[in-house]
Amino acid sequence: MKVIKNIGLVIFLAGLSIFTAVVFVGTFKLEQSTFDEYVKNNNIKSELFIDAINKDVVGKEFNGMFALSPVIAQALETANAQHIKNKEWGKRIFSKPRDMAAALGKPAGSGFITNNKGIMWLLTFGLGILGALMFILPNVILLGRKGIKNNGIYLESATNRGWIAWLVFIFLVSFYLVLYFAPQYAVNWTYLVDPISKTLSGNPAGHWFVYGFMYCTVMTVMAVRMYIKYRHNMYQVVRTTSVLFFQIVFAFLIPELMGRLQGSYNKGYDFKNAFPLDYDFFFSWNLKELIDGGGLGLFILVWGIVLTLVIVPVMVYFFGKRWYCSWVCGCGGLAETLGDPYRQHSSKSLFSWKVERWLIHAVLVFAILMTAMTLYGFFAETRTVLGIKVQAVMNTYSLLIGAVFAGVIGTGFYPIFGNRVWCRFGCPLAAYLGFVQRFKSRFRITTNGGQCISCGNCSTYCEQGIDVRAYAQKGENIIRSSCVGCGVCSAVCPRGVLKLENGPEAGRINPTQVLLGNDVDLMDLVNNK
Amino acid sequence: MEHIVIIGNGISGVAAARHIRKLSDKRITIISAETDHFFSRTALMYIYMGHMKYEHTKPYEDWFWKKNRIELKNAFVQTVDHQNNQLVFADGSTMSYDKLILAVGSKPNKFGWPGQDLDGVQGLYAKQDVDLMEQYAPNNKVCKRAVIVGGGLIGIEMAEMFHSRNIPVTFLVREESFWNGVLPDGESGMINREIERNHIDLRLSTNLVEILADENGKARAVTTDKGDTIECDIVGLTPGVSPNIDFLKESGIELGRGIKVNRHLETNIPNIYAIGDCAEQHEPIGNRRPIEAVWYTGRMMGETVAQTICGNRLEYKPGHWFNSAKFFDIEYQTYGWVFSTRACPDCDANFHWIHKDDDKCITVAFNKDTKEFVGINTFGIRMRHEIFDRWLTEKRDVNYVMEHLKDANFDPEFYSQYEKEIVSQFNAENGTNIQVKKKSWKRIFSNA
Numbered sequence A: 001m002k003v004i005k006n007i008g009l010v011i012f013l014a015g016l017s018i019f020t021a022v023v024f025v026g027t028f029k030l031e032q033s034t035f036d037e038y039v040k041n042n043n044i045k046s047e048l049f050i051d052a053i054n055k056d057v058v059g060k061e062f063n064g065m066f067a068l069s070p071v072i073a074q075a076l077e078t079a080n081a082q083h084i085k086n087k088e089w090g091k092r093i094f095s096k097p098r099d100m101a102a103a104l105g106k107p108a109g110s111g112f113i114t115n116n117k118g119i120m121w122l123l124t125f126g127l128g129i130l131g132a133l134m135f136i137l138p139n140v141i142l143l144g145r146k147g148i149k150n151n152g153i154y155l156e157s158a159t160n161r162g163w164i165a166w167l168v169f170i171f172l173v174s175f176y177l178v179l180y181f182a183p184q185y186a187v188n189w190t191y192l193v194d195p196i197s198k199t200l201s202g203n204p205a206g207h208w209f210v211y212g213f214m215y216c217t218v219m220t221v222m223a224v225r226m227y228i229k230y231r232h233n234m235y236q237v238v239r240t241t242s243v244l245f246f247q248i249v250f251a252f253l254i255p256e257l258m259g260r261l262q263g264s265y266n267k268g269y270d271f272k273n274a275f276p277l278d279y280d281f282f283f284s285w286n287l288k289e290l291i292d293g294g295g296l297g298l299f300i301l302v303w304g305i306v307l308t309l310v311i312v313p314v315m316v317y318f319f320g321k322r323w324y325c326s327w328v329c330g331c332g333g334l335a336e337t338l339g340d341p342y343r344q345h346s347s348k349s350l351f352s353w354k355v356e357r358w359l360i361h362a363v364l365v366f367a368i369l370m371t372a373m374t375l376y377g378f379f380a381e382t383r384t385v386l387g388i389k390v391q392a393v394m395n396t397y398s399l400l401i402g403a404v405f406a407g408v409i410g411t412g413f414y415p416i417f418g419n420r421v422w423c424r425f426g427c428p429l430a431a432y433l434g435f436v437q438r439f440k441s442r443f444r445i446t447t448n449g450g451q452c453i454s455c456g457n458c459s460t461y462c463e464q465g466i467d468v469r470a471y472a473q474k475g476e477n478i479i480r481s482s483c484v485g486c487g488v489c490s491a492v493c494p495r496g497v498l499k500l501e502n503g504p505e506a507g508r509i510n511p512t513q514v515l516l517g518n519d520v521d522l523m524d525l526v527n528n529k
Numbered sequence B: 001m002e003h004i005v006i007i008g009n010g011i012s013g014v015a016a017a018r019h020i021r022k023l024s025d026k027r028i029t030i031i032s033a034e035t036d037h038f039f040s041r042t043a044l045m046y047i048y049m050g051h052m053k054y055e056h057t058k059p060y061e062d063w064f065w066k067k068n069r070i071e072l073k074n075a076f077v078q079t080v081d082h083q084n085n086q087l088v089f090a091d092g093s094t095m096s097y098d099k100l101i102l103a104v105g106s107k108p109n110k111f112g113w114p115g116q117d118l119d120g121v122q123g124l125y126a127k128q129d130v131d132l133m134e135q136y137a138p139n140n141k142v143c144k145r146a147v148i149v150g151g152g153l154i155g156i157e158m159a160e161m162f163h164s165r166n167i168p169v170t171f172l173v174r175e176e177s178f179w180n181g182v183l184p185d186g187e188s189g190m191i192n193r194e195i196e197r198n199h200i201d202l203r204l205s206t207n208l209v210e211i212l213a214d215e216n217g218k219a220r221a222v223t224t225d226k227g228d229t230i231e232c233d234i235v236g237l238t239p240g241v242s243p244n245i246d247f248l249k250e251s252g253i254e255l256g257r258g259i260k261v262n263r264h265l266e267t268n269i270p271n272i273y274a275i276g277d278c279a280e281q282h283e284p285i286g287n288r289r290p291i292e293a294v295w296y297t298g299r300m301m302g303e304t305v306a307q308t309i310c311g312n313r314l315e316y317k318p319g320h321w322f323n324s325a326k327f328f329d330i331e332y333q334t335y336g337w338v339f340s341t342r343a344c345p346d347c348d349a350n351f352h353w354i355h356k357d358d359d360k361c362i363t364v365a366f367n368k369d370t371k372e373f374v375g376i377n378t379f380g381i382r383m384r385h386e387i388f389d390r391w392l393t394e395k396r397d398v399n400y401v402m403e404h405l406k407d408a409n410f411d412p413e414f415y416s417q418y419e420k421e422i423v424s425q426f427n428a429e430n431g432t433n434i435q436v437k438k439k440s441w442k443r444i445f446s447n448a
């Protein structure tokens, strides 16, 4: 079994290495006809740029995007600079250099990778999946009998912030940096999944498709790990299935298939992604597209509003915010699968809790103010509100919160700060759900009388950094806005002290008298002074 | 300002300190020679198993003590000089007190076995014991086999610890079935099988004779009264604990097995109290033992003595008995009194149900004549403390308990439920026709 596991690891690392190496290789040759078509379709008016590309790029062979990308970027920047100098506003190109490089690079690919997409898929994704499964499946036997087996978590480099964890950290952060800030280098990856993208939406894959596909793959493989690890715990099994289903069907398949729609609205939409997590829902360009998008567009507009204003809070009232955060949400889904081995790294200190409350509410305020500005801008048909450029605010949010916080830090920092950094410190939707959960909900984690032995397993494995034990050892129920209801505290508790449940609101906070075992008279005294 | 000194930073001493602080402004000092800060002894096993680090076992962050003006001192108290209200430390320095709380806990028993003080022979009680295990049994290369002597809760925890590092374990148990002085036979049998399912070499009705040393004075094997010699690299001695009172022998404080206290947790010396594992009641309370070495009672005694010290002299009045433990993957909870077949062959009727998977069972004890419910043991099914506490107070009969068993279920959502199966067996055995009622929040909360 150990041998299978080790072979699996080698295969997985081989797949990962090829996947990484792919970034640096490949032959790119932009054909004249392809470029002409691009110019036409995108209505490019800058003859400076067209000339430069015709001269320096078209017909020439480049080795890897690292060779091609700077040339295109250079051409674009020089052309734009000249147009600005000449005040030729109409000729300016608004694409970012990196996006232009990616757009021209994609059709320019030639050579082994583009000609053998299937094989390349097998050598990267295929080996990765196979290796990971070979690494994970033997756990059915190796972990021993079913039950909580957190053995060795703090003895192993990967899960104890050792060098493996730091390598994973570097890899994840680099991956997100490419994704958000250098997509031109992901062009080779897009070829690997082109066939799948064509089957689904009919379009070639972009880097976001790579990400979406990879997200689903990673979640599926790591869900297998969850199923094995928590095979004694039906709550975990059901929850993992739910979160996987919503990711694959709602976040991935439906939006891709929507690309095939013939109607006036054929952009992908993730029906479960609620504002303000879906922070650009009320951006004016999105509103315009929805309003102009015929029946479907209008339906999505209404759905999005109802989802946030009615469905989300009502569901939180009945089930707690877990229904979203650990049963439906994609960010939560990744955290609960890929992130599960790192859940113990969330800081439990009071200090972190203070930081958490400041940060997450600040992001919520930021999101709401920004949305107010965009809505005002939309209806008043103005680009500045109170002297501030709406576009600048939107860009800042997208960069700082959308990309850096949610992506780079949110996932990249898993191995170091735990798997819910974004959900705990940043997600504005979580903050909103948290208010409802804290003040108007039937959900609670019930503490089982005086049975707590203060061992600390619950706190250690709380991914949201809640010091569960602090409540449990006093016999208090746990009612915290940040709790996502993953159920792991209850799973790891060796004394059966914790139960996630939905019940009447009366008695939710300090139900009846806190029972620690002492005679009731004493409990009176202990409680009422 | 009155100075309260507490010897022992375990659960009982810390519970006392916290409650004294809540109730008063007195100066409080906690002394311990074990660790600087309070940690959870019950979690020691998880440090070795790698579930947690020592840091995680501390229930309060390190700033807590200063903020609550609880002074901490890491030192060993050599003697208590009550005539001068003074403690003498190992280094000769002294500290005076106005009131002294002894919360000094227990130490592992040793029964004079030959070789019991060799290197590689140890109990499991203190933080230092885990460090020793790490030294003598870091993995199954250094430690080819571990032998554990003594079939109680700490013994089985030690077995699980070694097992988590794939170290083969031989488990010597004096009794003919694991922990059958406490558990009824059906349950004890199930735990025997659980131990064996985890590949522990369980040897029942077997006593340790001698621990043999190698040339370096380290344990290398044990011999048993069955004539076997078992090679091993570490020996865990876990035949129970007894109060840690050696340093009090000459103090004039009345001692028995533990520190003798009355119902107010007062010793024979005014202004000296004893709580937790080390306290011994003159008269047992109800069915309880005079020395109760469990976490919960330590906490309760700490809460009680704090009231007394802050001017509200209170009796220690524990409510209904409860406890819990975990045997490998099987959780155990108990409420009220269920006696082992050995301890009480015919005092109450026991209804026993066991699931076909052999990993869940319950035993419900009730009075044969009056049918009054007196206690339940539950394995592999979590149950609500408050519900059973209430049923015991209300002196419900066993039929009522069976009928409302779903109210007591505390398993996570989506778990299979067994109440129907349990009750139909109960009906068959007792000629009753009880229908299980649906869980009712109203009943669960009806206490207030």
Ligand SMILES: Cc1cc2nc3c(=O)[nH]c(=O)nc-3n(C[C@H](O)[C@H](O)[C@H](O)COP(=O)(O)OP(=O)(O)OC[C@H]3O[C@@H](n4cnc5c(N)ncnc54)[C@H](O)[C@@H]3O)c2cc1C
Pocket (backbone or CB within 6 Å): A453, B007, B008, B009, B010, B011, B012, B013, B031, B032, B033, B034, B035, B041, B042, B043, B044, B045, B075, B076, B077, B078, B103, B104, B105, B106, B124, B125, B126, B154, B157, B244, B247, B275, B276, B277, B278, B292, B293, B294, B295, B296, B298, B324, B325
């Ligand atoms: C491995 C293990 C697992 C356990 N699991 C459970 C469980 O699951 N459930 C349960 O209910 N109970 C359990 N127990 C029992 C429970 O931990 C004890 O009952 C409880 O910790 C006792 O607390 P205490 O405050 O009385 O004493 P202790 O926690 O023993 O604290 C006494 C402290 O006083 C210090 N001290 C003693 N003498 C001196 C001196 N002269 N000078 C300075 N310091 C001194 C000691 O070093 C020690 O730190 C377990 C015990 C062990 C060892």
Ligand code: SF4
Pocket (backbone or CB within 6 Å): A451, A452, A453, A454, A455, A456, A457, A458, A459, A468, A469, A472, A473, A492, A493, A494, A495, A496, A497, A498
């Ligand atoms: S895991 Fe259970 S026993 Fe341990 S501290 Fe948490 S609630 Fe208490």
